[in-house]
Amino acid sequence: MTSRTDIEALTSERLGQRLRELRLASGMSLRALSRELGISASAVSQIERGMMRPSVSRLIAYVSAIGAPLAAVFDQPDAGESLPDAMEAGGGPPVQGLAIRRAWEAAPIRLSGGVTFRMLSPVPTSDVEFFESTYPPNAISDAHGRFLKHEGYEVGTVTQGELTVEFETEVVTLAEGDSITFPCRRPHIIGNRSGTVTAVATWLIVHK
Template sequence: MTSDLDALTSELLGARLRELREGTGRSLRSLAKDLGISPSAVSQIERGVLRPSVSRLLAYVTALGVPLSAVFDAGAAKEREEHAFAVRRSFEVAPIELGGGVLFRRLSPVPTRGLEFFESLYPPGAAADGHGRLLRHEGYEVGTVTEGELTIDFDDDVVTLAAGDSITYPCDRPHLIANRSATARAVATWLIVHP
């Protein structure tokens, strides 16, 4: 996962999350209640003081009713409407660095209704946890590990995927994705289909 752009800073990510929240008409307190955190914590995320984890970011966009791709840029939907096709070069999309050093990078050139297509990079020991519990969100997930090894813990099973292995499951099935290696990073591509 290489890019000429650095990962979005905490400040830029926070500002984008605040813009999305305000665009949906949600108050900070209302969103905090849905996320099960304090309004102060939401404010700290939106000011770039706290960097959200993977699970917190997914919970944030789910509570707002917007796709994960909306976090990456605001003008892409208009661009899609104005052109018969869209191209975005790899150096044009900065990844988002989340808590634990996990990086997300949108792979689709513009947001596509009902689909999320992205790449995730998990440094050694990183996990997309639900803050002490398994993660749930909307959609149906399809993933392929392209480098390293990822472990997915479900409520009743554990699956380990090596490079080239794929998996699919409903996102509302409780799960936790982790790189259990102490030395090697893991990279995967994901397609999430929304109803």
């Protein structure tokens, strides 16, 4: 059985292919998306062909522009293990709508700078994004220092190391166990300023 630590991240090619599938399904052309993202059509094409890994900011901006949830980017071959007849503890009535995805079934996404995203919810959940981010030493959500803003309300908890959340007028440092919440429309950059310690956090983005 494969353990969580043995899981390989999606290849650049598979990530790009998945993004292209989502864009085509949305009906947005490559050029229209490039204008929305403020980058060249060639750069969008390189991402979709797996020649360039997007940054955290670029990935979120990409899915926001085409109206897709972040969860849609992850490979979900069977969308979790559906157990409609699972019994409650003690032999109670069946639990309806129960879904389980085992740890070895959740392939993460590795972005530029080594930042990794892993979906935590077993199946896509309407109006909610629940995932884990891992920032290696000196990693940042946008290497060019551009602030990100998108739809929803963000709730995060650092589970290892330290993360900084930089806003336009202040910088907040979060240590292990610290939490933060803010509207995603507030421009922000997330980073790990440590040169030696990896930072891990869980994030809940609510779209209602």
